[in-house]
Amino acid sequence: MNVHQVYPEQYDAQLGTKQQRITTLFSDLLPNQCELEVFSSPTTHYRQRAEFKIWHENNTAHYAMYQRGEYKRPFIINDFPVASQVITETMPHLLEAINHNEVLKRKLFQVEFLSTLSGEVLITMIYHKPLDDQWQTQAELLQTHLRDTLCCSLKDTVKEVGKETAQNTAHHHVVTHLDIIGRSRKQKRCLGRDYVMETFSLNNGSFQYQQPEGAFTQPNANVCEHMLDWAVSASKAFSGDLLELYCGIGNFTLPLASNFRHVLATEISKTSVAAALENLKTNHVNNVKIVRMSSEEFSQAMDGVRQFRRLEGIDLNDYRFSTVFVDPPRAGLDDHTVSITQKFDRILYVSCNPETLKANLNTICQTHRIERFALFDQFPYTDHIECGVSLVKK
Template sequence: MALHRVNTDEYQQQLDQKVARLREAYTPYTDLAPEVFPSPPSHYRMRAEFKMWQDGGRVDYAMYKQGEYKKPFVIQEFTVGSRRINELMPPLLDAINASEMLRKRLFCTEFLTTLSGDALITLIYHKPLGDEWESEARALQEQLGVPILGRSRKQKLVLERDYVIEKLDIDGREYQYKQVEGSFTQPNGEICRSMISWAKSCCPQTSEDKASGDLLELYCGNGNFTIPLAAHFRKVLATEISKVSVNAAQENIAANGVDNLAILRLSSEEFTQAIDKVRPFRRLKDFDLDSYDFSTVLVDPPRAGLDQDTCAMIARFPKILYISCNPETQLENLAELTKTHRIERFAIFDQFPYTDHTESGVLLVRK
């Protein structure tokens, strides 16, 4: 099925098939029926990237089938994209085609939007961007009422800002997130909300339980999970390797008034070495890891899953909250983690409708 146009009548059937397949795959580790969180059947993607097809002095949005990069098909709509993306696509394309400066050697356009209605457009070129381009791009920005960002080789021209602000209502409280262009954000906004709400439900719910331990989070990104979960713990320590994401997380911590959360710029492998005192880190010179009493660890790793050392390290904690964008590598890790822990909760999040991909979550408790 072409993902620019989908048949929403088929959504539930496809979701049921994915759930059945995943439930069978997880059978060696749990007989729990999964908690299933469906996506909106359309307009669910908050970000999109289009190749720009140049032909006969005109440019159009285009997509390609995998492995067929010389056979583009031009698109006029993108029903999986947010309504804001679909609103912006026609006037942006008209304006680009009306300007040779904006059209010439444009090869990619990216949209970044939010559930709260914010948007950012990035235009990417095979040419240097000079004063004339900036002048016309500023006029376009004024016309659309949306920040424009220009990219070329070794160039990034920010006309207003290079981020959007997302506002998510999670269990009756609004959280605000700065999401920076080019850094990782969850693509499906409604599923993101479901994932955070589910993760919160897996955390201590009473003040007595909250006082009994701290939270460690690896791969925290911009604080997507970290910030809402902080209310459930005495103290929270989170790690992230991307400097851009760490900076955004620090701003998001301040914007949401969280005062019990610290972020360290470390990879999961480095944190494992630090907590095991294998070697010192200058970034930890004034930081006391021994002051934390971790009861729960949250991991949301890349598609490759957890490396062997990190997997062994998190197995020390009483509770493991493991959210995965790749159930195959999560299953590989569960082969080890279920030697010491049992699965108490199991969830399926349909982050990527109409594809074979999905996200899964498990709460593991020490046996």
């Protein structure tokens, strides 16, 4: 996508092209009775994350992005309609304040935003200089200024349209919480929390998530809710225990746990594991254990190839695994993990890369058949496609 080009009127046609691509790519694996389920995105303000380079010109800082392969030619960003309403409302206020403060502006080279459906926003300012106490003092003043400025939006809305209407619009348009983090080489200064709290409202309940700065979270929150509902629905009739690989902060873990007796989940990132444990506690989910291991390591443990200290206190023989859930990175599953998934009666596979998904399913479908297949449009106006597949052993 060209960083300036967003055409909502073309969205349906672009989504149709993606649908045709998936139908064609998986035509040899999809049973005739399996209809592709398609979940669309809002056409604007759908990204809860955004990051921008800071381009300095004539002593003025600008938000900028680069086309792939053209890293010396910045595109100045004055409007970014794909970002959440919370981010787009915050951006101009932040930039104006930066340009009026040499301490905050000097050596600033990147700004990252993380926001939520409930109106929280976390701003990370990244520098090519050490961050000293003078920077922190100015950044704290900036944080206070942004909180005061952006919170006025709700007050003004109350005056104009009344309290009840204002509360209804606040979900999408008003900043409810704002924090700033400063980063430079081997340095991190938090002026408040280093995470946001997201709430997803699903068919089987409402779930709260601590989403830390730097941890992976689904960027399109509205589509993420569709993905979670779909996964819960697809596994509703399952039983026994669930093994989840690549659990992250527990995005799928929390809602899926209600469909199973016990869940054992793996994740390699310390930050994500800490957030996942906190999210289990916050949501009173008591039938899940998380181990900090890669999927490859856990596969070796299941096969008895290696023993791991991180599995001390967990007896894999106590589990009656019927289902495995995988949400791997773009590279897909390695061959050994694919062979492990084939031992399960049921497989739930969420993929961010149709090509590696197809390669994995070419093997998996030797032992399993596809029951449900979904397309989730996380990234409108791009070629990116997210898929969900539910399979059962033949």
